[in-house]
Amino acid sequence: MQVKVLLFAAAKEAAGCDSISVEVPDDASAGEVADALAGVLPSIVDLMPSCRLAIDNEYVGRDTIVSAGHEIALIPPVSGG
């Protein structure tokens, strides 16, 4: 299935786009989506280990199962305030 991943801050800048679709197996985990993302965007590989993942505006662990309709976000270390 194709899933769309939202990119922010340095990840967005390195990728040159604010979202990207990646191909993953059906019932893939969030971690597998992150790995697929790193495969198609070598420019963000260094940032990936410090990033968290979110599905539908909630932080999730790498084991969370992703569905095609989910909105996935790659969350680099935050720096609000």
Place this chain on the structure above:
Amino acid sequence: MSVAETESSKMIVRITDGPINIESLLTDVGDPDVGAHGWFFGVTRRKTTRGDTTKITQSLSYEAHRPMAISELEKLAAKALADFQLKHIVIVHRLGDVPVGQASVVLGCSSAHRVATFRANEWIMNTLKQDVPIWKRETYSDGSTQWVHPIESDGPTS
């Protein structure tokens, strides 16, 4: 903007793209049953020193995963209301360019006693800086830019 009001307490969370009008927020935490209003303003600082190097900031620019940032701010405001026995709370975060000296975040809360507001402000800001998906990009005086992505070993940041 998000407002959640019960009979006894009120919670306001907002993300804005322009300057924060602090004066207009002052009454949001007012209540005859509180004895303390606690406020925190986070503002753009001119100098950043790391080791022997000092960089001069021209401006900060903030971006957010907006719906998730609102959701995370609502969660932490609701938890702070309950955990610190606050009466009211207001949190406003600004996005876009924030020049030196201007506020990027304004937090106000009220409680029967002052200690609850001191503790709540510290906890809310620490949690905001850890979990709310908002990012700042520095533009330095030499024209260079850098996204700020603190990792734990960096220690406290602005």
